[in-house]
Amino acid sequence: MINIGIYIYGDAEVLDFAGPFEVFSTASRFLKKSEKLNVFLISQNNKVVKARGGFNVCAHHSFLDTPIIDILIIPGGIHKKEMKKKSVINWIHEQSKKCLITASVCTGAFLLAKAKVIKKENVTTHWEDIKDLEESFPKLNVIKNKRWVEDENIITSGGISAGIDMSLYLVSKLYDEKLALRTAEQMEFVWTSDN
Numbered sequence: 001m002i003n004i005g006i007y008i009y010g011d012a013e014v015l016d017f018a019g020p021f022e023v024f025s026t027a028s029r030f031l032k033k034s035e036k037l038n039v040f041l042i043s044q045n046n047k048v049v050k051a052r053g054g055f056n057v058c059a060h061h062s063f064l065d066t067p068i069i070d071i072l073i074i075p076g077g078i079h080k081k082e083m084k085k086k087s088v089i090n091w092i093h094e095q096s097k098k099c100l101i102t103a104s105v106c107t108g109a110f111l112l113a114k115a116k117v118i119k120k121e122n123v124t125t126h127w128e129d130i131k132d133l134e135e136s137f138p139k140l141n142v143i144k145n146k147r148w149v150e151d152e153n154i155i156t157s158g159g160i161s162a163g164i165d166m167s168l169y170l171v172s173k174l175y176d177e178k179l180a181l182r183t184a185e186q187m188e189f190v191w192t193s194d195n
Contacts, residue, residue, distance in 0.1 A: 076106025126159030
């Protein structure tokens with residue numbers, strides 16, 4: 001079983017975390033029990049989180065009771081308040097050291113950069129935030145016009161729906177492209193492995 005932990009926080013972009021959650025939970029339906037993907041949401045303190053648009057979400061775990069995470073996903077949204085939370089940044093940093101893969105959707109890349117998970121890697125983010133990411137973290141190689149970018153064990157995606165593309169790519173990487181395409185078909189989502 002592979003544990004996929006998705007961090008959620010106040011004003012996180014809903015599809016940034018819900019899209020990947022749907023991909024992994026849908027893919028898991030097609031897997032044997034021993035191969036299943038265990039996807040869960042994590043918040044700082046396990047209270048109800050108000051995501052963007054007033055969407056209330058209840059996390060499965062808090063920082064205190066998070067299981068071992070194989071793949072950590074950091075969504076974007078209104079991220080500047082999160083960047084100022086030392087405990088959040090430290091948690092992301094420590095968790096990423098233990099993970100097989102660390103990923104971000106949209107402006108989640110800013111949180112990875114603040115946590116020094118990404119320092120000089122090839123990365124991407126939402127098209128509207130490319131310039132800000134380049135200026136805030138000039139050592140990063142910020143790539144435009146890509147749905148997702150992979151550099152070693154770090155994968156970053158563009159904004160919102162691009163997180164679905166990235167997550168399907170992760171399914172293809174963890175298992176195979178056939179499962180990713182079957183998952184996309186089940187979701188009625190058009191996906192190709194060429195980003």
